[in-house]
Amino acid sequence: MKDFGKITLAHGAGGDMSGELIRSVFMQAFGDENVQGNSDSAILDPGRGKMAFTTDSYVVQPLFFPGGDIGKLAVAGTINDLSVSGAIPFYLSFSVIIEEGFSIADLKKIAVSAGETASSAGVQIVTGDTKVVEKGSCDGLFINTSGIGFIEKGYAGISTASRVEPGDSILINGTVGDHETALLCSRKDIPVSSEIISDCAPLNSLIRDLIESCPSTAFMRDATRGGIATVLCELNELCGLGIEIEEEAIPVKEEVSGIAGIFGFDPLFMANEGKVIFVVPKKDTESALEILRKHPRGKEAALIGHITENNPDKTILKTKAGGSHILHRLSGMQLPRIC
Amino acid sequence: MGRWLVKQESIKALRTAISKESVKPITLMEVCGSHTMAISRFGIRSMLPGTIRLISGPGCPVCVTGISYIDYAIAVSLLPQTIILSYGDLVRVPGTHSSLERERAGGADVRIVYSPMQALETALENPDKEIVFCGIGFETTTPGTAVLIKTASEKRIGNLSVLGAHKTMKPAMSALLESGTAIDGYICPGHVSVITGMGMYRELCREYPISCTVTGFEAQEILIGILSLVKSIQNGGNPVQNAYPGVVREEGNPKARSLVAEVFEPSDALWRGLGSIKGSGLAVRREYKKFDAYERFGLEVEEGVEPKGCRCGEVLRGICTPAECPLYGNRCVPGDPVGACMVSSEGSCAAWYNYS
Amino acid sequence: MCVAVPGEVIRIHDTTAEVRIRKVILEADCALMESISVGDKVLVHAGFIIEKISKGESDQMMEDLENYSNITSAWEDGS
Numbered sequence: 001m002k003d004f005g006k007i008t009l010a011h012g013a014g015g016d017m018s019g020e021l022i023r024s025v026f027m028q029a030f031g032d033e034n035v036q037g038n039s040d041s042a043i044l045d046p047g048r049g050k051m052a053f054t055t056d057s058y059v060v061q062p063l064f065f066p067g068g069d070i071g072k073l074a075v076a077g078t079i080n081d082l083s084v085s086g087a088i089p090f091y092l093s094f095s096v097i098i099e100e101g102f103s104i105a106d107l108k109k110i111a112v113s114a115g116e117t118a119s120s121a122g123v124q125i126v127t128g129d130t131k132v133v134e135k136g137s138c139d140g141l142f143i144n145t146s147g148i149g150f151i152e153k154g155y156a157g158i159s160t161a162s163r164v165e166p167g168d169s170i171l172i173n174g175t176v177g178d179h180e181t182a183l184l185c186s187r188k189d190i191p192v193s194s195e196i197i198s199d200c201a202p203l204n205s206l207i208r209d210l211i212e213s214c215p216s217t218a219f220m221r222d223a224t225r226g227g228i229a230t231v232l233c234e235l236n237e238l239c240g241l242g243i244e245i246e247e248e249a250i251p252v253k254e255e256v257s258g259i260a261g262i263f264g265f266d267p268l269f270m271a272n273e274g275k276v277i278f279v280v281p282k283k284d285t286e287s288a289l290e291i292l293r294k295h296p297r298g299k300e301a302a303l304i305g306h307i308t309e310n311n312p313d314k315t316i317l318k319t320k321a322g323g324s325h326i327l328h329r330l331s332g333m334q335l336p337r338i339c
Numbered sequence: 340m341g342r343w344l345v346k347q348e349s350i351k352a353l354r355t356a357i358s359k360e361s362v363k364p365i366t367l368m369e370v371c372g373s374h375t376m377a378i379s380r381f382g383i384r385s386m387l388p389g390t391i392r393l394i395s396g397p398g399c400p401v402c403v404t405g406i407s408y409i410d411y412a413i414a415v416s417l418l419p420q421t422i423i424l425s426y427g428d429l430v431r432v433p434g435t436h437s438s439l440e441r442e443r444a445g446g447a448d449v450r451i452v453y454s455p456m457q458a459l460e461t462a463l464e465n466p467d468k469e470i471v472f473c474g475i476g477f478e479t480t481t482p483g484t485a486v487l488i489k490t491a492s493e494k495r496i497g498n499l500s501v502l503g504a505h506k507t508m509k510p511a512m513s514a515l516l517e518s519g520t521a522i523d524g525y526i527c528p529g530h531v532s533v534i535t536g537m538g539m540y541r542e543l544c545r546e547y548p549i550s551c552t553v554t555g556f557e558a559q560e561i562l563i564g565i566l567s568l569v570k571s572i573q574n575g576g577n578p579v580q581n582a583y584p585g586v587v588r589e590e591g592n593p594k595a596r597s598l599v600a601e602v603f604e605p606s607d608a609l610w611r612g613l614g615s616i617k618g619s620g621l622a623v624r625r626e627y628k629k630f631d632a633y634e635r636f637g638l639e640v641e642e643g644v645e646p647k648g649c650r651c652g653e654v655l656r657g658i659c660t661p662a663e664c665p666l667y668g669n670r671c672v673p674g675d676p677v678g679a680c681m682v683s684s685e686g687s688c689a690a691w692y693n694y695s
Numbered sequence: 696m697c698v699a700v701p702g703e704v705i706r707i708h709d710t711t712a713e714v715r716i717r718k719v720i721l722e723a724d725c726a727l728m729e730s731i732s733v734g735d736k737v738l739v740h741a742g743f744i745i746e747k748i749s750k751g752e753s754d755q756m757m758e759d760l761e762n763y764s765n766i767t768s769a770w771e772d773g774s
Contacts, residue, residue: 454742
């Protein structure tokens with residue numbers, strides 16, 4: 001029969017059709033030599049020390065958006081989770097749950113995108129799983145990626161913020177809200193469009209560059225759903241010190257301001273997929289910014305605030321108007337409002 | 340509009356000017372959710388001298404929507420083959436037992452829209468379903484619903500209706516003054532005024548000893564509005580001022596008003612926390628009744644029950660601050676709101692909580 | 696009620712207009728306006744153009760306020 005081009009329940013049955021699907025779609029995209037397709041787990045011995053291990057699932061809609069797709073997102077997101085924990089990412093698993101009727105051509109595009117993202121970051125996808133569910137049981141495609149990395153010496157505790165001190169500078173590697181804005185502008189049901197693309201990207205080389213030149217880096221966390229406000233509130237809780245942020249200093253693209261104005265959103269709460277909050281000692285601020293700005297993913301890096309002994313239980317935003325208020329985490333999602 | 344962006348020098352100068360001008364205690368009320376939020380967000384209260392008391396009135400259309408409206412919307416959402424469309428904040432407002440958001444989790448087809456015209460598209464794309472649009476909002480938003488109904492009528496759309504709870508500001512502003520709430524001046528809503536024009540404030544100022552200044556939404560625009568009110572209240576002179584003249588015309592938008600008048604007629608309306616205010620609502624006219632969801636579904640819904648201890652009503656009337664409500668901050672927080680003032684991000688309690 | 700944004704009309708269709716708001720293009724309904732031309736500065740709310748903004752008046756008012764005697768004298772006082 002002619003190539004149907006669509007996933008059927010038979011593809012998930014574990015027989016020849018499953019094998020052929022895995023070979024022609026996934027192993028081709030991830031590199032035959034990498035994927036240990038014949039065993040339950042991949043055995044790896046790169047000869048390093050402490051390990052970081054993370055997992056995440058991706059259910060983004062739409063699956064294809066300006067600047068990326070769910071495949072790129074799934075790989076970059078997990079690489080970033082490892083990197084901000086102070087680890088060099090090495091290996092990923094890639095598991096999919098596919099809805100019956102999904103286009104195989106689209107699946108191939110997503111797999112190729114995932115494979116390219118991984119290889120551009122120097123990370124290997126070594127194992128995975130494929131399941132097919134009946135039509136209606138999932139929204140097209142769900143992906144789970146798990147990742148292993150090896151902790152850089154001295155960075156084991158970097159996500160606990162234990163080395164953060166009053167006076168330290170808070171930096172970000174670029175503009176906020178790009179990802180959420182790109183998604184909104186690509187939706188067919190809302191009449192907005194723009195040229196902005198998602199900032200979805202693996203940041204391991206950016207982070208590597210920074211911590212090699214600035215070993216005093218005291219904290220790193222990537223800002224995803226909930227925006228940078230969420231990370232800043234988490235940092236406040238972790239380090240037990242006050243945080244002061246200058247609203248004027250936060251880099252925001254025009255497109256993001258436009259969408260924020262139209263729907264009544266606040267860019268501080270909008271989702272990112274390629275942004276990290278860094279804390280470095282004050283004396284290292286300029287050199288840290290210079291390193292970040294030299295990297296393609298850090299060109300618009302900025303100093304946005306600092307750690308302080310004042311109001312240790314609060315994250316405070318100094319507004320453009322000269323006043324200030326406490327920054328809280330978002331409760332629920334931002335919804336388009338009329339008032 | 341670039342020069343309208345925040346300028347710290349003019350803000351400093353305005354603050355000083357206000358402090359210099361303001362010699363006697365006055366109370367100013369704003370009646371616009373976006374003003375409530377901007378005032379909290381910019382920390383305007385901390386910029387003013389102790390002589391000026393800023394209180395928040397019933398400016399958030401979500402907050403003043405009655406509980407039984409939510410209960411009715413939920414009842415409609417539970418009917419088979421029905422799609423409910425709503426603006427963002429309404430879906431989290433608690434009714435007596437549930438909210439539209441919870442019902443969605445339970446399987447109801449509840450969707451969030453940005454514009455009422457999306458209801459038209461949804462109706463055309465789903466000819467076998469009933470589409471119900473939750474029409475809430477004040478004068479800025481009502482014209483959009485009027486266009487929706489009129490267009491649906493012209494195109495003979497048979498599966499669309501509007502669950503209306505649109506309200507008008509002037510009756511509420513009068514009612515607050517009638518009830519004796521001590522207000523010396525109203526910070527008037529800039530975008531409502533785009534539609535209404537200045538006329539209704541002139542009427543209000545003829546009937547009551549009050550000043551009104553139509554005000555914009557950036558920090559310095561709000562301070563200019565406050566300065567204008569301070570001068571007018573203390574020095575006399577014209578009690579009605581337009582501090583947003585690039586945007587608000589004297590005559591407002593007559594075309595928008597005539598479209599509203601074609602589709603709607605004044606009715607009494609229930610304002611959550613304030614009770615019924617005569618002539619403050621808008622009901623669908625007889626010619627367009629088939630687009631009125633109350634007529635179309637004719638469901639029986641019990642009288643809504645306010646949650647015990649909730650002081651939203653007094654907060655809306657500016658009688659107590661959010662912090663004075665016993666539920667505020669413990670049982671009632673933005674993530675788990677009890678009353679409407681906390682649900683909407685521009686409700687008085689949410690603004691107070693998020694920007695204190 | 697109040698989440699309204701200013702933009703510029705860049706293209707007109709049958710009943711809608713493309714409005715550039717910062718670098719975003721929003722397709723807004725023109726039913727509430729008597730007439731719309733390309734280049735008009737407008738205010739958009741809930742998917743509708745609700746008014747034209749007279750930029751000239753805005754700039755004039757800004758100048759008036761900047762020249763407002765109380766403001767300039769307050770500024771001169773060095774606050």
